[in-house]
Amino acid sequence: MSATLDFRNTNALWGSVLVETLARCGVREAVVSPGSRSTPLTIALARHPQIEAVPVLDERSAAFFALGLAKQHRRPVVLLCTSGTAGANYFPAVIEAQESNVPLLVITADRPPEMRDCASGQTIDQQRLFGGHANFYHELAVPEPRLDRLAYLRQTIAHAVMRTQSPAAGPVHLNAPFRDPLPPIEDASVRALAGQIGDDFFAHLDRPAPVGAATMAWAAPMTGRGVIVAGPAHVADPAIYAQKVSALATMLCWPVLADALSPVRSQLAAADIVTCYDAILREPQVAKRLRPEAVLCLGGWPTSKVLRGWLETSGAEVLLVATSAANRDALHGRARQIIADVESLAVTGRRADDAGYRAAWQQAEVRARSQFDVVLEKEKALFEPKACWLLAQHLPKNTPVFVASSMPVRDVEYFWPATKRQQAVYFNRGANGIDGTLSTALGIAHGNRPAVLLTGDLALLHDANGFLLRPKLRGSLTIVLINNAGGGIFEHLPVAQFDPPFEEFFATPQAVDFAKLCAAHDVEHVLIRGWPEFSKLIATLPEQGIRVLELRTDRKHDAARRKQLLADAAEPVRG
Structure with missing residues (x-):
C-alpha cells in the first residue's frame, strides 16, 4: 500500500489516488487556487512529498504562474480551483497554453450533478468550459469507494497527463465533482479498501513509454537564394538546437535570420546570423535585391511585421518545421509543413551556393548593427x-x-x-x-x-x-x-x-x-x-x-x- 494514500473517507481516498497517479506520471508542481469544493484534491496535493503545491489567491495570476512553471520545466503542471467562476479566470492562460503548446493539466472542482441547475451556490455550467482550447476534456465520475472506480480514475488521470504532451503539448481540462463531506472526516467503512490496494496498483506508471523523434527528410530546392528564418521557439537544449540550425545553414549555404525569441540569437556568433533584418528590409530597393527563392522557417513565424511582409510578397517556396500539427501558415503562401523537431530534420539533395547573396546579407547586417551600436552607445x-x-x-x-x-x-x-x-x-x-x-x-x-x-x-x-x-x-x-x-x-x-x-x-x-x-x-x-x-x-x-x-x-x-x-x-x- 502506498504511504501517500489517505483512507479517512471516500473523497480523501479518491483525491490521494488521483494525486499519487500524477506523481507517478512525472508531475512535480501544482498551483492551487483557494476554495471549498476542491478540498479533497487540495489536501492530497499539499501532503504529497513529491509534489510542490503553491497556493495563489488570484486565479488568473495562478494560471499564468503555472504556465511559467510549465515553460521553465517543460513538463505538465497541475492547476486546481474550486467550482463556479474560479475556472473562468483560468481561460486566458489556457488559451496561451494551447496556442504556444505548453502542457497544463487544469482541474476544476464541481458540485455533483444533483446540485446543478437548481440555484445551488457557486455553481455554473463547467462542461467543456474552455471549448476548443483544450487538448482533451473529461468529467470525472463522482467518487466511490470501489476498487474498479479507483482503477478507472488511475487510468483516466494517466491518460490526461499524456494528453498534455501528445500528440502536441497543450492544456487538458478535467472537471471533478465531489459530494460532501469535503474534508477528510473519518469514515471507517473506507478502511476496508486499504488491504486491496497494493504497491502493484501504480507500478506500471513508473515505466513511461519511451518517446523518440523520427528523422524527417526534406529534399531542399537547389538554390543559393534561400534564407533560414529561426523563429520563436522554446526548446529543451538551446545549444544543440543552435548547432543544428548552424549545420543546416552550412549545408544549404543560406543565411540565418534569427528572431530575438529564438535560442539561436543568444547561442551563435554575430558573424553567423542576421539580426537587423527588420531595419534592412525597410529599404525597398534592398528588400527587392535580397528577395529569396526558398525559405526554411523553424519554429513560429517571426515577430517582425516587416520580415513577415517581405516573406509574403516574395512568392518564395516555404517549408515550415514545427512540432504542432496546427496550421502555422499565417501568410497563406506557397508553404508546406513538416511536423518534426528541428533537431530531427535531415536535408537531402544537391546544394547551390550563391556567395554573393550571402555576402549581401552579411554586409547589410554589419552596417545596420554598427549604426545601432554607435547611436545607442552614445x-x-x-x-x-x-x-x-x-x-x-x-x-x-x-x-x-x-x-x-x-x-x-x-x-x-x-x-x-x-x-x-x-x-x-x-x-x-x-x-x-x-x-x-x-x-x-x-x-x-x-x-x-x-x-x-x-x-x-x-x-x-x-x-x-x-x-x-x-x-x-x-x-x-x-x-x-x-x-x-x-x-x-x-x-x-x-x-x-x-x-x-x-x-x-x-x-x-x-x-x-x-x-x-x-x-x-x-x-x-x-x-x-x-x-x-x-x-x-x-x-x-x-x-x-x-x-x-x-x-x-x-x-x-x-x-x-x-x-x-x-x-x-x-x-x-x-x-
Missing part, C-alpha cells in the same frame, strides 16, 4: 531601446529573461544583438497578449536561476496581483520596468494621428506611483537615474526576492526616435 537619455541593448551585454550568462508583449518584444527584436551569452528567452507569444505577464515571469523564476522580466507599465499593472506571489517565490526576479505612462506600441500605429480619441482610449495613460505599489507588497524599488547605474544593477542579480528597476521614459519622444533610428539603419545598406 545615448545618455533614458531611451527605451537602450535598455534591452544593455541587458543583452550585461546580464550574467544563462540568465532566464521573460519578455513582455507589445513594445518590449519589438525592441528586443530590433535591438538585442547576437551575444553567445546563452540567455534563455521566454515569452507568451501564442496569443500575443499582455495577460499574466508578471505571474508568468514569476513561474519562470521560481526555483530557477535569478531571472529578469522586461516589461512596460501597462503590462505590469494588468497583472499587478502577481506581486501577491512574493512570499512564495523561491529565487529572484528583477523587473526592468519601462514606464512611459501608457501604451507605447500604439504610437507606432496609424491610429496615433487621430487624437482625440487616441490618447485616452488607445495610449491609456496612467499615473501610478510604482514605488508605493512596490512598498505595499514589500518589493524593492529602484528609480534608475542613468545608464551606468542600470548596467551595474543588471550585471549582478539578487539571489532572492523581487526587485523593480523603473526607467521613466518619454513615450512620444522615444517612438519618434525609434522610427528614425530604424530608418537610419536602413539607409547605409542601399549602397
Whole structure:
C-alpha cells in the first residue's frame, strides 16, 4: 500500500489516488487556487512529498504562474480551483497554453450533478468550459469507494497527463465533482479498501513509454537564394538546437535570420546570423535585391511585421518545421509543413551556393548593427531601446529573461544583438497578449536561476496581483520596468494621428506611483537615474526576492526616435 494514500473517507481516498497517479506520471508542481469544493484534491496535493503545491489567491495570476512553471520545466503542471467562476479566470492562460503548446493539466472542482441547475451556490455550467482550447476534456465520475472506480480514475488521470504532451503539448481540462463531506472526516467503512490496494496498483506508471523523434527528410530546392528564418521557439537544449540550425545553414549555404525569441540569437556568433533584418528590409530597393527563392522557417513565424511582409510578397517556396500539427501558415503562401523537431530534420539533395547573396546579407547586417551600436552607445537619455541593448551585454550568462508583449518584444527584436551569452528567452507569444505577464515571469523564476522580466507599465499593472506571489517565490526576479505612462506600441500605429480619441482610449495613460505599489507588497524599488547605474544593477542579480528597476521614459519622444533610428539603419545598406 502506498504511504501517500489517505483512507479517512471516500473523497480523501479518491483525491490521494488521483494525486499519487500524477506523481507517478512525472508531475512535480501544482498551483492551487483557494476554495471549498476542491478540498479533497487540495489536501492530497499539499501532503504529497513529491509534489510542490503553491497556493495563489488570484486565479488568473495562478494560471499564468503555472504556465511559467510549465515553460521553465517543460513538463505538465497541475492547476486546481474550486467550482463556479474560479475556472473562468483560468481561460486566458489556457488559451496561451494551447496556442504556444505548453502542457497544463487544469482541474476544476464541481458540485455533483444533483446540485446543478437548481440555484445551488457557486455553481455554473463547467462542461467543456474552455471549448476548443483544450487538448482533451473529461468529467470525472463522482467518487466511490470501489476498487474498479479507483482503477478507472488511475487510468483516466494517466491518460490526461499524456494528453498534455501528445500528440502536441497543450492544456487538458478535467472537471471533478465531489459530494460532501469535503474534508477528510473519518469514515471507517473506507478502511476496508486499504488491504486491496497494493504497491502493484501504480507500478506500471513508473515505466513511461519511451518517446523518440523520427528523422524527417526534406529534399531542399537547389538554390543559393534561400534564407533560414529561426523563429520563436522554446526548446529543451538551446545549444544543440543552435548547432543544428548552424549545420543546416552550412549545408544549404543560406543565411540565418534569427528572431530575438529564438535560442539561436543568444547561442551563435554575430558573424553567423542576421539580426537587423527588420531595419534592412525597410529599404525597398534592398528588400527587392535580397528577395529569396526558398525559405526554411523553424519554429513560429517571426515577430517582425516587416520580415513577415517581405516573406509574403516574395512568392518564395516555404517549408515550415514545427512540432504542432496546427496550421502555422499565417501568410497563406506557397508553404508546406513538416511536423518534426528541428533537431530531427535531415536535408537531402544537391546544394547551390550563391556567395554573393550571402555576402549581401552579411554586409547589410554589419552596417545596420554598427549604426545601432554607435547611436545607442552614445545615448545618455533614458531611451527605451537602450535598455534591452544593455541587458543583452550585461546580464550574467544563462540568465532566464521573460519578455513582455507589445513594445518590449519589438525592441528586443530590433535591438538585442547576437551575444553567445546563452540567455534563455521566454515569452507568451501564442496569443500575443499582455495577460499574466508578471505571474508568468514569476513561474519562470521560481526555483530557477535569478531571472529578469522586461516589461512596460501597462503590462505590469494588468497583472499587478502577481506581486501577491512574493512570499512564495523561491529565487529572484528583477523587473526592468519601462514606464512611459501608457501604451507605447500604439504610437507606432496609424491610429496615433487621430487624437482625440487616441490618447485616452488607445495610449491609456496612467499615473501610478510604482514605488508605493512596490512598498505595499514589500518589493524593492529602484528609480534608475542613468545608464551606468542600470548596467551595474543588471550585471549582478539578487539571489532572492523581487526587485523593480523603473526607467521613466518619454513615450512620444522615444517612438519618434525609434522610427528614425530604424530608418537610419536602413539607409547605409542601399549602397
